[in-house]
Amino acid sequence: MAIFPKSWTTPRVELDKASKIWLTIASFAIPLLLWSLVSYVPFLWHPDIKVTDPGNVSYFREGTLVKKEIFEREVDKRLAIKGENPANIPQGIPANPVYLPAPHEVALAMYTAFTTPPKRFNEPWLHQSLWHSVQIIFWGFFWSMVFGVPLGILAGTYDSASRIIEPFTEFFRYLPAPAFGALAVAILGIYDAPKIAIIFIGTFFQMVLIVATTTRKLNMALVEAALTLGCKGKSLIRRVILPGVLPDLFRDMRILLGWAWTYLIVAELIGTSSGITWFITQQARYKNFDNVFAAILMIGILGIVTDMILAKLGKRMFPWHNAG
Amino acid sequence: MTETTMNIENAHPLDKWVTPEIAARNDRIEIRPVALEIKQLHKSFEHKGKVNKVLNGIDFTTHKREFICVVGPSGCGKSTLARLVAGLEQKESGHILVEGKEVTEPGPDRGMVFQSYSLFPWMSVKQNVMFGLTQAGMARNTAEAEALQWIDLVGLSKFVDAYPHQLSGGMKQRVAIIRALANQPKILLMDEPFAALDPKNRLKMQQYLLEIWRNIDITIFFITHDLDEAIYLADRILVLDANPGRVKEVVKVPLPRPRADDTLLTEEFLATKAYLESLVHPPETEEEESMEDKLSMVRMVPVNAEVPDIY
Ligand SMILES: Nc1ncnc2c1ncn2[C@@H]1O[C@H](COP(=O)(O)OP(=O)(O)OP(=O)(O)O)[C@@H](O)[C@H]1O
Ligand SMILES: [Mg+2]
Numbered sequence: 234m235a236i237f238p239k240s241w242t243t244p245r246v247e248l249d250k251a252s253k254i255w256l257t258i259a260s261f262a263i264p265l266l267l268w269s270l271v272s273y274v275p276f277l278w279h280p281d282i283k284v285t286d287p288g289n290v291s292y293f294r295e296g297t298l299v300k301k302e303i304f305e306r307e308v309d310k311r312l313a314i315k316g317e318n319p320a321n322i323p324q325g326i327p328a329n330p331v332y333l334p335a336p337h338e339v340a341l342a343m344y345t346a347f348t349t350p351p352k353r354f355n356e357p358w359l360h361q362s363l364w365h366s367v368q369i370i371f372w373g374f375f376w377s378m379v380f381g382v383p384l385g386i387l388a389g390t391y392d393s394a395s396r397i398i399e400p401f402t403e404f405f406r407y408l409p410a411p412a413f414g415a416l417a418v419a420i421l422g423i424y425d426a427p428k429i430a431i432i433f434i435g436t437f438f439q440m441v442l443i444v445a446t447t448t449r450k451l452n453m454a455l456v457e458a459a460l461t462l463g464c465k466g467k468s469l470i471r472r473v474i475l476p477g478v479l480p481d482l483f484r485d486m487r488i489l490l491g492w493a494w495t496y497l498i499v500a501e502l503i504g505t506s507s508g509i510t511w512f513i514t515q516q517a518r519y520k521n522f523d524n525v526f527a528a529i530l531m532i533g534i535l536g537i538v539t540d541m542i543l544a545k546l547g548k549r550m551f552p553w554h555n556a557g
Numbered sequence: 558m559t560e561t562t563m564n565i566e567n568a569h570p571l572d573k574w575v576t577p578e579i580a581a582r583n584d585r586i587e588i589r590p591v592a593l594e595i596k597q598l599h600k601s602f603e604h605k606g607k608v609n610k611v612l613n614g615i616d617f618t619t620h621k622r623e624f625i626c627v628v629g630p631s632g633c634g635k636s637t638l639a640r641l642v643a644g645l646e647q648k649e650s651g652h653i654l655v656e657g658k659e660v661t662e663p664g665p666d667r668g669m670v671f672q673s674y675s676l677f678p679w680m681s682v683k684q685n686v687m688f689g690l691t692q693a694g695m696a697r698n699t700a701e702a703e704a705l706q707w708i709d710l711v712g713l714s715k716f717v718d719a720y721p722h723q724l725s726g727g728m729k730q731r732v733a734i735i736r737a738l739a740n741q742p743k744i745l746l747m748d749e750p751f752a753a754l755d756p757k758n759r760l761k762m763q764q765y766l767l768e769i770w771r772n773i774d775i776t777i778f779f780i781t782h783d784l785d786e787a788i789y790l791a792d793r794i795l796v797l798d799a800n801p802g803r804v805k806e807v808v809k810v811p812l813p814r815p816r817a818d819d820t821l822l823t824e825e826f827l828a829t830k831a832y833l834e835s836l837v838h839p840p841e842t843e844e845e846e847s848m849e850d851k852l853s854m855v856r857m858v859p860v861n862a863e864v865p866d867i868y
Pocket of ligand 1: 602638
């Protein structure tokens, strides 16, 4: 009856090490397996036909992808003619549309995308585009933190600050950041500044509210203990509230940083397209969808690696947190 | 309760245990300067428009270096009273004077120890104890030296650099106590500080506390619901009445100082306990009736045939 080990189905119990590793691997292996199945098993999906021999169909070329119905119609047309030369009948193999490259093609593209020089000499290499994106994220998020964290902590500490800060923030966070694109360009020009502004708008308002909520969750007993020890006002914030919420703040920032990446794509489209988004749109235009996938995966890898580093760092910096 | 106590009218039932030495000590306490004075203190909480009167005209005075325990039924406002003295709650009306000065906000002259240990989890034991000292502007080195002395006093020298999550409940509470005491407050407010400890550790902590109290200049205001604890520790016990909280009686504990290890078994101790019991839990309450209802319900539950009766 037990399909899974008991520890897998016990609520909120830490798994053994082997299970953890297996499940983590499976977490990536399952989507990859599905993708591989669809890509390599010819009878799964494969809505198109890749022409291997165009026969005498005038608009078929070797290697072109055509819809299955169209291909079959052409074949049927020729089969209907008695004594038709078999060489005139087109040949082909089932294929997936161009926008779903197989895993190995994407894997190859991951490598070649970096080694292929840009089409025009003044265009950036892929690693330059990526680096540009990272900088946009960094500065947008940096300015968000510079203003968002102090405001959030204030709002979480003083009810008065909460009343003056939070209602407007709550309203503003419903305004979609991309909607400010045109405005940002008009004010800040067409280069990086409006892009940084979009990241800022996309994360700042959420950040204030999340930091305020986190701050409010700090155990009141700690604040009261500090008060009875003669600590109040600015030094209360500096010595008790800030260090007390720091581990949770750190976790909040990790989550918000993920959001910053989602705003990146919109941000990079406004003004002059740039960074990884420029690369993606460029490659999509040339129908190099393997490169598009590779770029998307790179964003994912960059994101998860940053997050893993930050998580490790967090454990290092806050050893007391969630212990005991 | 013995026959004699029932028969004597007017005289206080505990009077007969007050030896001349105890009486003399009580007199000595009363001529000391006043440490804390509470006058006609009222406090209500408002919840969804309904006003809940919690403290109704509390009058109480303690003298310097007195050990006061506060007992009373649950919800009678013991914690609220301590928090008012600490300045963590705002009073509705009345006065709270600490050495003659009106209490308006929390301050280092009134230390507080909570039941939940409330140590700063990101600070080591030493840093926790130093917290109030550096806050008051003491130089780091001096504060550190002083903190180490305090830590040594409660036998935690091995744990100076440990973090709170590495300590047991009793150890945490010792740190919390010395963290408050290092500030040299005039009054130490303690809200059921040992309630979460097992009996053995609790007794040890009580002895620690008495030893510390004997050696430094401090008035202790100790809240508990454990009558044994209150009698063992206190010079006087403030008994509060519930709904709304009023002073029911202030009981002078008729036990000599220092308290002997076997104090808890003496006749005077048991008599004091019986008397307090009658104050705190007057016979026949509604709660007891509702308990009876529950008991009869339990009997209706089917019983495992292998064990038909637990008696
Ligand atoms: N912040 C608050 N807001 C509203 N009501 C409160 C608040 N704090 C306490 N009360 C109410 O005041 C009354 C007294 O509470 P308090 O905690 O002082 O009792 P207590 O004597 O310490 O009880 P216990 O022995 O259970 O600790 C209770 O009825 C409680 O509901
Ligand atoms: Mg209480």
